[in-house]
Amino acid sequence: MATQWTFKCGQVFSVFLICLCALTSRAKSEAQEVPQSCATHHLAPLIPFTVIGTYPHDPRAFTQGLVFFDGFLYESTGLNGRSSLRKVALKTGCVLKEYDLPDQYFAEGLALWGGSLIQLTWKSGKAFQYGLKSFAIEREFRYPGEGWGLTDDKKRLIMSNGSSKISFIDPKTFAVERVTPVLDGGRPVRLLNELEYIKGEIFANVWHDDSIAVISPKSGEVTGWLDFSALRSRLPPSAMDLNGIAYDPKDDRIFITGKLWPLLFEIKLSKRTAPSAPPPAANRPKRSGQLPKTRCPLLSTLSSVRHSSRSDLW
Numbered sequence: 001m002a003t004q005w006t007f008k009c010g011q012v013f014s015v016f017l018i019c020l021c022a023l024t025s026r027a028k029s030e031a032q033e034v035p036q037s038c039a040t041h042h043l044a045p046l047i048p049f050t051v052i053g054t055y056p057h058d059p060r061a062f063t064q065g066l067v068f069f070d071g072f073l074y075e076s077t078g079l080n081g082r083s084s085l086r087k088v089a090l091k092t093g094c095v096l097k098e099y100d101l102p103d104q105y106f107a108e109g110l111a112l113w114g115g116s117l118i119q120l121t122w123k124s125g126k127a128f129q130y131g132l133k134s135f136a137i138e139r140e141f142r143y144p145g146e147g148w149g150l151t152d153d154k155k156r157l158i159m160s161n162g163s164s165k166i167s168f169i170d171p172k173t174f175a176v177e178r179v180t181p182v183l184d185g186g187r188p189v190r191l192l193n194e195l196e197y198i199k200g201e202i203f204a205n206v207w208h209d210d211s212i213a214v215i216s217p218k219s220g221e222v223t224g225w226l227d228f229s230a231l232r233s234r235l236p237p238s239a240m241d242l243n244g245i246a247y248d249p250k251d252d253r254i255f256i257t258g259k260l261w262p263l264l265f266e267i268k269l270s271k272r273t274a275p276s277a278p279p280p281a282a283n284r285p286k287r288s289g290q291l292p293k294t295r296c297p298l299l300s301t302l303s304s305v306r307h308s309s310r311s312d313l314w
């Protein structure tokens, strides 16, 4: 497979607008509490967090994997004919480098391993290993079943496949070393998607859920949930699933975004509270007026995407 990458910033109109937008948009510095909706289908306690910054994100990016390394985001985008591997500037959202996968591949999770990037595909049973700087394909791996999310714990790759189980994988051979069921109060958590390993825990997007499960790698037990449903008030209707988690260990920063989201959010976790029953509805925090207002209105107009069928939207 020929390796091709191109500089997109300035060549693609939408990305140009992202860059233009960046001239007037900066990450907001003020911390603002995010209300929690206390989703009743979650049993583990909610983890409070604060949105401390917003950044532009390409609203055409069907985000399937997100990694932060050395000051830059690396992103995997999906859909057949639109799948890519990208290097993205955090503050501007500009795509600095891009490799477009052949049309038959639907790219999925992404992880950094040993100076290389490893990208899953949805149903092709194939993962690609790329040079971090060159984006040249160094190696291909085969695996059974579907590929959804990917991260690592510095020892093994950690992979999801849309089920309620996560697999720990030898990064040299892609052999499965162990499989762990993910349980929330004893109940399987299905549709585990994009992953990120953060300070000894696995953060997992759940498909069709605006929440992130925080999972113990040893037990598979969900120890808490992050509820992002309130962010919908800051997103256009075209913004699809929450599906992108990246961690900057140097500055202890967590970034989240989603499929076709025009924004990427930086969040800071608050101190966790002991498990407790959800408060009465009358005591729940109100949603209005508590989230940062965007300074990037142009981005919300660029969210069109062509879908062949709903079954393509993963």
Ligand SMILES: [Ca+2]
Pocket (backbone or CB within 6 Å): 065, 066, 067, 110, 150, 151, 194, 195, 196, 244, 245, 246
């Ligand atoms: Ca990730």
